[in-house]
Amino acid sequence: MTQKSVFSVCGMCTVRCPIQVEVQNGQVEFISGNPHVPAMKGAVCPRGAAGTALLLDNERPRTPLIRTGERGEGKWRKAGWDEALDYVAEKLNQVKAGYGARSIAFSDRGGPFRDMHRAFLKGLGTPNYNNHDSSCAKNVQHAALSLTGMGRKAVFYDFKNAKHVVLQFRNIFEAINVQEVNDLMDALENGCKLTVIDIRANISAAKATGFMMIRPGTDYAFNLAVIHEIINKRLYDERFVSRYMEGFKALETFVTPYTPEWAQTETGIAAATLRSFAQELAKAAPSVIWHPGWMTARYKDSFYICRSIYIINALLGAYGTRGGLPFVLKPGDVGAKSLKSFMDLYPEPDEKRADGAGWKYTHFEDGPGLAHLMFKAIEEQEPYPVKAYIAYRHDPLMGYPDPDRLRRIWDKLDLLVSVTFSWSDTAWHSDVVLPLSTYLERESIIATKNALKPQFFVRKRAVAPRYDSLADWEIISELARRMDLPDLVFDRVEDVWNFQLRETGLTIENFDAKGLVDLADEAVYKNFDEFTFETASKKIEIISENLEENGHLSLKPYEPPAFPKEGQFRMTFGRCAIHTQGHTVNNPLLNEQMPENTLWINTAEARKLNISDQDIVTVSQNGYSETIRAYVTDHIHPDAVFVIHGFGHRIKAESRAFGKGLADNKFMAGGLDIWDKAGGAIAYQEHFVTVSKG
Ligand SMILES: Nc1nc2c(c(=O)[nH]1)N[C@H]1C(S)=C(S)[C@@H](COP(=O)(O)OP(=O)(O)OC[C@H]3O[C@@H](n4cnc5c(=O)[nH]c(N)nc54)[C@H](O)[C@@H]3O)O[C@H]1N2
Ligand SMILES: Nc1nc2c(c(=O)[nH]1)N[C@H]1C(S)=C(S)[C@@H](COP(=O)(O)OP(=O)(O)OC[C@H]3O[C@@H](n4cnc5c(=O)[nH]c(N)nc54)[C@H](O)[C@@H]3O)O[C@H]1N2
Ligand code: SF4
Ligand SMILES: [Mo]
Numbered sequence: 001m002t003q004k005s006v007f008s009v010c011g012m013c014t015v016r017c018p019i020q021v022e023v024q025n026g027q028v029e030f031i032s033g034n035p036h037v038p039a040m041k042g043a044v045c046p047r048g049a050a051g052t053a054l055l056l057d058n059e060r061p062r063t064p065l066i067r068t069g070e071r072g073e074g075k076w077r078k079a080g081w082d083e084a085l086d087y088v089a090e091k092l093n094q095v096k097a098g099y100g101a102r103s104i105a106f107s108d109r110g111g112p113f114r115d116m117h118r119a120f121l122k123g124l125g126t127p128n129y130n131n132h133d134s135s136c137a138k139n140v141q142h143a144a145l146s147l148t149g150m151g152r153k154a155v156f157y158d159f160k161n162a163k164h165v166v167l168q169f170r171n172i173f174e175a176i177n178v179q180e181v182n183d184l185m186d187a188l189e190n191g192c193k194l195t196v197i198d199i200r201a202n203i204s205a206a207k208a209t210g211f212m213m214i215r216p217g218t219d220y221a222f223n224l225a226v227i228h229e230i231i232n233k234r235l236y237d238e239r240f241v242s243r244y245m246e247g248f249k250a251l252e253t254f255v256t257p258y259t260p261e262w263a264q265t266e267t268g269i270a271a272a273t274l275r276s277f278a279q280e281l282a283k284a285a286p287s288v289i290w291h292p293g294w295m296t297a298r299y300k301d302s303f304y305i306c307r308s309i310y311i312i313n314a315l316l317g318a319y320g321t322r323g324g325l326p327f328v329l330k331p332g333d334v335g336a337k338s339l340k341s342f343m344d345l346y347p348e349p350d351e352k353r354a355d356g357a358g359w360k361y362t363h364f365e366d367g368p369g370l371a372h373l374m375f376k377a378i379e380e381q382e383p384y385p386v387k388a389y390i391a392y393r394h395d396p397l398m399g400y401p402d403p404d405r406l407r408r409i410w411d412k413l414d415l416l417v418s419v420t421f422s423w424s425d426t427a428w429h430s431d432v433v434l435p436l437s438t439y440l441e442r443e444s445i446i447a448t449k450n451a452l453k454p455q456f457f458v459r460k461r462a463v464a465p466r467y468d469s470l471a472d473w474e475i476i477s478e479l480a481r482r483m484d485l486p487d488l489v490f491d492r493v494e495d496v497w498n499f500q501l502r503e504t505g506l507t508i509e510n511f512d513a514k515g516l517v518d519l520a521d522e523a524v525y526k527n528f529d530e531f532t533f534e535t536a537s538k539k540i541e542i543i544s545e546n547l548e549e550n551g552h553l554s555l556k557p558y559e560p561p562a563f564p565k566e567g568q569f570r571m572t573f574g575r576c577a578i579h580t581q582g583h584t585v586n587n588p589l590l591n592e593q594m595p596e597n598t599l600w601i602n603t604a605e606a607r608k609l610n611i612s613d614q615d616i617v618t619v620s621q622n623g624y625s626e627t628i629r630a631y632v633t634d635h636i637h638p639d640a641v642f643v644i645h646g647f648g649h650r651i652k653a654e655s656r657a658f659g660k661g662l663a664d665n666k667f668m669a670g671g672l673d674i675w676d677k678a679g680g681a682i683a684y685q686e687h688f689v690t691v692s693k694g
Pocket of ligand 4: 294295
């Protein structure tokens with residue numbers, strides 16, 4: 001019997017927790033949290049534990065596949081890797097010859113393992129790398145940039161030491177990051193207060209010391225009134241504001257009309273409740289975290305909500321503070337050398353991005369762009385034709401609104417490739433499917449974690465691939481070989497790692513003991529006077545020139561959203577602890593635990609429609625309908641219905657998920673055009689449905 005323990009990185013969601021994998025006779029026996037990372041407490045979440053089921057699942061793409069029928073028809077021919085990669089490279093070269101390299105677009109799921117494939121795109125000469133973020137956290141990212149000149153990940157949420165945590169459209173105990181959950185649990189045991197502001201009582205609300213049910217779409221009104229109250233009652237941190245805030249006076253004037261009484265009529269939350277909440281926050285300050293949100297692609301003003309949250313954190317002096325939002329450190333900040341980057345091998349492509357980020361819209365960062373605007377460029381072939389698209393660990397047909405329109409847009413493509421470890425609607429619609437080994441079967445490039453205690457970490461292969469799949473670095477390397485980018489061609493993963501470590505003084509053996517290398521001995525909190533924001537004034541700038549130059553106000557007056565008409569409900573959605581987006585619903589273990597989603601509907605509203613708990617109901621919009629089981633509850637606002645996102649799969653390859661539950665993104669007609677013009681993200685919750693029994 002052989003037994004080994006492998007340090008690796010979970011891949012069941014994009015949090016990428018450090019794990020330890022127990023392997024017996026070449027089989028994965030058990031997955032736990034990496035014991036060398038104390039905040040993991042040896043745990044993984046339910047999805048992390050179901051990695052073994054993903055590995056064993058025979059309903060995932062098992063060899064490269066090339067389409068033989070129409071797109072989406074599900075007719076495939078199995079291909080060897082050489083044939084599939086030759087096919088993709090040849091098509092990419094044709095597109096490049098016919099339209100230029102910029103005609104090749106690519107999207108992925110963000111994260112720390114991107115350097116090599118981004119370098120591949122740069123080497124080809126296309127600027128059109130995109131991540132998924134216009135469907136997720138783009139508004140938070142742009143809000144952070146607009147105020148501080150730094151991205152959202154420049155700060156750490158120091159839950160463990162916090163005294164008051166506020167979750168507003170952030171459901172930390174179901175939308176899980178294991179280390180954050182553990183840290184917050186510790187804090188709660190130490191008396192930390194937890195306030196949840198949500199449209200329904202989720203699991204986080206059940207653990208909260210305070211819960212406010214807010215009318216969907218009115219969060220900005222609530223937050224403006226909180227700012228009003230903090231300023232009006234002089235509850236803010238004067239030292240922080242005078243040292244680090246530019247534009248306080250303008251803010252003070254702007255919020256004058258937004259009293260708690262005014263907000264009460266918009267949000268349904270009593271003025272007195274808001275007032276005592278503001279007092280409590282001030283009492284806990286500066287060890288306060290008002291989480292700026294994660295999946296914030298919800299409303300046309302979500303960007304301004306995120307800005308208001310960052311402003312509140314600043315007013316309370318939480319920036320840079322223990323128990324608040326301390327700044328993360330990069331390797332260079334602790335005297336370490338950075339990894340050598342594949343991206344540095346090639347010059348910036350001398351081309352404008354198809355999505356307009358960075359030139360048409362200079363308030364949007366150009367690095368990862370906005371995928372929905374890239375899709376628009378495919379549709380209109382403007383500012384130039386985009387003819388090839390690689391969806392790399394990305395399923396836009398499940399993750400963007402209006403999939404039928406997206407399919408029609410993609411009709412304009414000469415090549416559509418999906419690189420994936422499970423079936424997805426996008427893979428099913430592709431010309432070529434390149435099966436990625438699951439995270440337990442593949443190595444990844446070394447990654448950097450900027451943190452209070454920065455580190456390098458690596459994913460090691462726990463077991464050999466079960467099917468004919470490859471690791472990311474192998475796929476990119478083989479495409480690079482075929483597309484004349486010799487610097488990205490590697491035969492062994494050790495050579496990839498050696499390249500990255502070249503200037504660090506480390507070798508891959510340094511990762512053996514813990515799966516990671518700490519670059520500092522302990523967490524470092526910067527001193528108050530050492531903070532530097534990356535704006536021109538080096539302070540938090542309430543007035544953003546960049547925003548204003550692009551025609552957006554820095555301090556935008558509140559405008560009520562469209563509310564549902566009689567008989568309509570706002571379509572809302574979120575996460576549960578058992579599934580990740582759309583890609584675990586066919587996982588044998590997780591599917592068994594939760595095979596379908598249900599429709600949360602308020603008890604009084606359900607009664608009007610003669611709907612009882614567990615009834616089958618029909619949800620409709622614009623003549624499109626799906627059925628789902630009702631969950632009748634007092635714990636959701638009457639304006640909204642709610643589902644867990646990711647269900648309603650309709651592809652034959654997934655027998656367990658087929659036809660189960662409802663797909664929320666199909667109830668977002670026209671949704672690719674409904675987005676937050678200041679923050680860049682899709683506004684997914686500006687859609688209404690009707691519900692009937694049966
Ligand atoms: N288990 C699990 N964990 C995950 C994921 C997963 O799929 N499964 N996905 C990961 C990803 S990609 C992301 S982006 C994060 C998402 O993390 P979160 O953004 O925290 O998760 P969500 O469940 O999408 O939304 C949070 C809450 O917003 C509420 N909400 C909806 N509309 C409104 C509103 O108008 N106002 C207010 N105040 N609240 C509202 C919902 O009811 C929900 O409880 O989770 C990550 N973690
Ligand atoms: N209607 C609606 N739309 C949404 C959302 C919603 O709640 N409602 N949520 C939005 C949010 S927050 C996000 S982040 C996006 C997500 O949208 P996507 O990023 O498209 O969602 P995933 O299901 O995570 O898709 C990742 C795909 O990559 C494949 N994959 C390959 N390798 C790996 C790996 O190592 N790890 C992982 N995790 N996947 C791999 C998976 O099999 C899957 O097919 O969708 C957004 N769209
Ligand atoms: S939160 Fe869960 S699924 Fe996501 S990486 Fe961590 S253990 Fe894996
Ligand atoms: Mo997300």
